[in-house]
Amino acid sequence: QGPFQGAHLVYWLQYPTVYPFQPPKFDWSAHFVGFPVTWDEVEVGWWIFLIPASAQDGRRMxxxxxxxxxxxxxVCFREGGSEDEEExxxxxxxxxxxxxxxxxxxxxxxSAEAVVHHPLLNAGGGACACGIRDVWSPSRSFAHCLAFMRVAVEDPQAGQKPVPRDGTEEMCFCGLDGDVTLEYERDPTAWLSKARRLxxxxxxxxxxxxxxxxxxxxLLRIVCSNLAGxxxxxxxxxxxxxxxxxxxxxxxxIPRVEGISAWKIVLPDGRCADDVPTDATVREGFRR
Structure with a gap:
């Protein structure tokens, strides 16, 4: 769910020598954030994630x-080992x-222009893991880390939230970008559309x-159609x-259609839903 529906977020966990008495450590950035691509659609400048032919350990890079x-x-592959992506x-x-x-x-x-635009994630796709550290105990496992990151990615609301989503125990989720948080709080629908577009x-x-x-x-009757009518x-x-x-x-x-991850709502005058003011009524939205 959320702005990355259809994408994959890849994280590496570092297990301390005293595990399970201390939790695994997340890198500050995701190892990769991307979506399944074909050979034909990849362009010069794009980032890809696969196993180099020269790899000795079979790890994707x-x-x-x-x-x-x-x-x-x-392809210029990038070595691991640094939490700072640019380093x-x-x-x-x-x-x-x-x-x-x-x-x-x-x-x-x-693409090289892809941007992570999320209140709980930094530009590299990383999240604050204090929620895991605060509640960690030896009875927990990798599954709890996975559930924590899934909630962070899918639900952009900061604060205490249940993990998993239908669970009873709450964990802390910290906002990492104040400007994006304000966008989300002001208009969640507009934020979601913008985040997917970016x-x-x-x-x-x-x-x-x-x-x-x-x-x-x-009352208005709202009719939604594809380009074929x-x-x-x-x-x-x-x-x-x-x-x-x-x-x-x-x-x-709207029904899900194979090959379509999102709909771009187009009004009769050619404007998109994003062009409609946040506080507009339905009737105002359809006026020029």
């Missing part, structure tokens, strides 16, 4: 694509051919045409209710 031909990539030195350029690529069950990637850009995003017709009184959803809305509530309702009820 993060690398920057510097050249691309029809059958070969040139990790790049290794000499290495070739990755299409045959080696196809040996992987999945290759992760992201990370995925237009990948997996399809236009959803939304029109409104008047019914009795303040196929009607996907029809609901009624109070014209004086919040436009953001309608947007949220549409995103929750």
């Amino acid at each position: 993060k690398g920057r694509v510097t050249q691309k031909t029809g059958q070969e990539l040139k 990790r030195p790049e290794m000499p350029e290495e070739s990755v051919d299409r045959e080696w690529w196809n040996c992987h069950d999945v290759v992760l990637g992201c 990370f995925f850009h237009d990948r997996g995003v399809a236009p959803l045409c939304v029109a409104a017709d008047g019914l009795e009184g303040n 196929e009607e996907l959803l029809q609901i009624q809305a109070d014209g004086e209710s919040a436009f953001r509530h309608l947007e949220r309702q549409i995103r929750e009820q």
Whole structure:
């Protein structure tokens, strides 16, 4: 769920010598944040995550694509060992051919412009792990760390929250970016749309045409269609209710379609839902 639906966040845990009496330690940044990519869509400048052909230990590494031909990539892989992503030195350029690529069950990637825009995560995808440290006991395991990170990624609200989401025990989640936190608190729907756009850009995003017709009184009939004109959803809305509530309702009820990770709501005049003022009503949202 959340802004990274369809993506993978890869974390490495360092186990102390006194484990399980002390918790595993998370790196300050995720080892990689990306989504499954094909050979054809990767471009020069993108980051990819796979096993280098020269690897001795079979571990996947993060690398920057510097050249691309029809059958070969040139990649500068980045060494691990530093919690600061920018301090990790790049290794000499290495070739990755299409045959080696196809040996992987999945290759992760992201464009050079991809941005992590999340109240509880830093720019590298890392989260404050004080919630794990505060409640750790020898009876806990890796599964508790995984559940903690999943809640952090999927639920951007800072504070005390149950882990797992349907559990009874609460853990602390710290906000790491005050500006993004304010965006989320002011308008969660607009924040979610922006966060997905900054990370995925237009990948997996399809236009959803939304029109409104008047019914009795303040009621409006909202019709949602794809570009082919196929009607996907029809609901009624109070014209004086919040436009953001309608947007949220549409995103929750619209059917999932294979290959589409998000819908871009387009209004009859060509504006997008993001162009509508935060405090606008439904009727105001459909006006020019």
